[in-house]
Amino acid sequence: MVTNNFEYFAPESFDEAAQLLAKYRDTAKILAGGQSLLPIMKLRLAAPEVLIDLSHVPELSEISSNGDGLTIGSMATYYELSQSAVVQKAAPAIAEAAGQVADVQVRNRGTIGGSLSHSDPAGDMPAVFLALNGAAVARTRRGTREIASDRFFVDLLTTALRPTEIMTQIKIPVATGKTGSAYSKFENKASHYAIAGVAAQVTLGSDGTVTAARVAVTGVSSKSTRAKRTERILIGKEPTASVIRRASDRAAAELQDDLTEDIHASGEYRSYLATVIAERAITAAVERAR
């Protein structure tokens, strides 16, 4: 299978990439790892006229952390994330999820920026990005803005990025106090995509009760979504097994009108799995917070 014809550019700086994107706008697509874009183009579900490959822009792969939090270049691969000591320390759920994406070959090439920009309904990174309250840095030739994770995923395969914006970085705020995060999924055995995946971040106060919780579900509906009812049940309580169970039971409560149904699983089954996986992710996050 081959894709439609297109023109290929390999810019060596961000400015050059942004200029190309400004010129070709929505006839162009950014090429990151190509692990979602190329399969779609081979099936001719997408036929961009221009591809702008970001792999020659070195600063887009940098990972660093300081007092404000973690900054991850959009072109950092899953493999790099899963191996990075900086990521493991600052945001273990990212490293944990990155190591569970797809298979070795896809993890060697697929990027966090590509995953978030693609907004696959079963993508792992989108859920983690939501649970860790991240922000995406979107840049054009002219300016830069930050898009909060809560506003980033708009619909199936649709994000708040504009056609001329390139995601350059992902920012994860520093977790304060006793905070733990985790990602857990039940995967499709062939593709490894999540049938249901849950990312959780929990902060405990000095008395052991939950002071903050963010829980996000992927694979179950058209996009990764926060499970706000689950979060509300957790907050203010001591996270005992029965509280976690009760909270997890609501993990797909807000998704009932938008459940994914396909050959792999019914909506009802996905919904049930979300509650089981939520319990695992929240329990692990609480243990890490302690």
Next chain:
Amino acid sequence: MPNEITVTVNGTEYTDTVEARQLLSDYLRETLGLTGTHLGCDTSSCGACTVLVDGQSAKSCTLLAVQANGHSVTTIEGLATDGELHPVQAAFREEHGLQCGFCTPGMMISVAQLLDRNPNPTETEIREGIGGNLCRCTGYHNIVKAAQTAARSI
């Protein structure tokens, strides 16, 4: 759109003009005649087309030849050195880690990648390491044994 690329494949540098849309798998098989890289599904799933790009495994059906420009590619033909089988190849022969052989080139590249990163893998780590490679024949049992034998001999 024609593009000039320079790629080092199995130690030899090639410069060719390719269409932007030419896949690395097609470049290897059709332009260079290296048909050891197999195409199974052509949809990023089976791993038969796996090669190393700068030492990192990738599905060559999901990579453009232009993306390999300036990089170094190792295919199954490049695994042996000076007529000596690579320890992974020797172990596949020893343990009968193949039946029809279709998945084998990609499978061996994945095992080589695994042992390069993790010289002493557990059985679970081996199964995870070949998670992107499908085999229709063996049930994986002898492939796992071959990986264990290769790990011992490296």
